[in-house]
Amino acid sequence: MTPREEVLARIRAALGGDGAPGPEPAPAAYRVAGDLHGEPLLDLLAERLAHYRAIVRRTSATGLGAAIAASLAERGARRVVVPEGLDLPALPAVETVTDHGLSPPDLDALDGVITGASVAIAQTGTIVLDGSADQGRRAITLVPDYHLCLVRADQVVELVPEAVARLDPSRPLTWISGPSATSDIELSRVEGVHGPRTLEVILVESP
Numbered sequence: 001m002t003p004r005e006e007v008l009a010r011i012r013a014a015l016g017g018d019g020a021p022g023p024e025p026a027p028a029a030y031r032v033a034g035d036l037h038g039e040p041l042l043d044l045l046a047e048r049l050a051h052y053r054a055i056v057r058r059t060s061a062t063g064l065g066a067a068i069a070a071s072l073a074e075r076g077a078r079r080v081v082v083p084e085g086l087d088l089p090a091l092p093a094v095e096t097v098t099d100h101g102l103s104p105p106d107l108d109a110l111d112g113v114i115t116g117a118s119v120a121i122a123q124t125g126t127i128v129l130d131g132s133a134d135q136g137r138r139a140i141t142l143v144p145d146y147h148l149c150l151v152r153a154d155q156v157v158e159l160v161p162e163a164v165a166r167l168d169p170s171r172p173l174t175w176i177s178g179p180s181a182t183s184d185i186e187l188s189r190v191e192g193v194h195g196p197r198t199l200e201v202i203l204v205e206s207p
Contacts, residue, residue, distance in 0.1 A: 030161075031159055031161070032159070032161040032162070032165075033158075033159065033161075033162060034122070034123070034157065034158025034159045034162060035158070036122065036158045041122050041156055041157075041158055042058070042122075042153060042156060042203055042205065044122040044123070044158070045120055045121075045122035045125065045151075045156055045203065046058065046203060047125075048122060048123070048124060048125025049125045049178070049199075049201055051125060051178075052125050052177050052178025052179070052199075053178050053179055053199075054125070054178050054179065054199040054200065054201055055071075055198070055199070055200040055201070056200075056201050056203065057070070057071060057200065057201070057202045057203070058202070058203045058205060059202060059203070059204060059205070060204070060205055060207060061204055061205075061207065064089055064150070064202070064204055065088075065089030065090065065091070067202050068088065068089065068091060068114070068148065068150075068202065069091055069093065069094070071148055071200055071202065072091070072093075072094050072111075072112075072148070073093070075111070075112065075146055075148075075198070075200070076111070077094065077111035077112045077146060077148075078093070078094055078095060078111055079094070079095045079097060079110050079111050080094060080095075080096055080097065080110060080111055080112045080113060080114055080144075080146075080148070081096075081097045081098075081099050081102060081107060081110050081112075081113045081114075081140050081144065082096045082097070082098060082099065082113070082114050082115075082136075083098075083099055083115055083116075083133060083134055083135055083136030083137075083140065084098055084099060084100070084133060084136065085132070085133020085134045085136075086114065086115060086116055086133070086134040086135075086136075087134070088114065096114075097110060099136050099137065099140050102139075102140070104139065104143050107139065107140060107143035107144055108143050108144070110144055111144070111146060112144045112145065112146030112147065112148060112196075112198075113140050113141055113144045113146070113147050113148070113196075114148045114149075114150070115129065115134065115135045115136060115140070115141060115147070115148075115149055115150070116132070116134030116135055116149070116150050116151075117129060117135065117149055117150065117151045117155055118130040118132060118135065118155070118166070118167065118173075119155050119156075119157060119163045119166050119167065120151045120155055120156045120157070120163075120201075121156075121157060121158070121159065121160055121162075121163045122156055122157065122158050123158055123159055123160065124160060124177060125177055125178065126160075126163075126175055126176065126177045127149055127151065127175075127176045127177075127201065128163060128167060128173060128174065128175050128176070129141060129173070129174040129176065130167060130168065130171040130172065130173055130174075131171055131172040131173075131174075132171075138172055138174055141174065141176075141196070142196070144196060145196055145197045145198065146196055146197070146198045146200070147176075147196040147198070147199050147200070148200045148201075148202065149176075149199065149200070149201050149202070150201075150202050150204060151201055151202070151203050151204065152204045153203065153204060153205050153206045154206065156203075176199065178199060179196060179197055179198055179199045
């Protein structure tokens with residue numbers, strides 16, 4: 001018996017001997033809607049983000065300006081790029097550079113980037129960007145070494161299916177779970193290879 005014949009024989013045996021397909025598998029049972037809301041939902045997102053080595057700060061809408069200023073001051077960031085459609089509070093000590101097609105060298109010379117988000121998934125600690133006006137081009141979130149992402153409470157869902165239902169698959173989606181990181185053959189973690197080395201998230205809680 002050739003190897004090919006042996007493989008086919010095993011497949012036929014697994015199917016019941018005569019090659020006829022077996023019974024239809026039971027449909028997968030998975031949740032499409034989460035049970036968490038309010039503070040428990042935000043707590044879970046914060047926990048998962050921290051697990052992925054993201055920095056997490058929580059604030060109210062009225063305290064957003066102070067929270068952004070504190071984040072940038074702690075980072076030592078004085079010049080940051082922002083998407084054209086992101087409406088930020090006044091930041092007197094920081095120069096915000098609006099992206100009008102900045103080149104990679106221009107972006108690399110800046111201290112970081114501030115963006116909004118499309119949706120955040122608490123269960124996986126994932127933030128999704130879709131290139132909307134408050135998020136901008138994908139390049140501005142990949143070249144700078146520091147990404148400060150603003151996430152509103154109403155953008156947080158518990159499960160991946162809930163996030164997918166909110167997203168437009170025709171848009172350029174970027175799924176972020178913590179800072180950019182990879183491991184070499186010896187499993188040594190290296191951060192910042194294909195994206196920002198530091199991800200900081202400000203969760204803007206509902207009043």
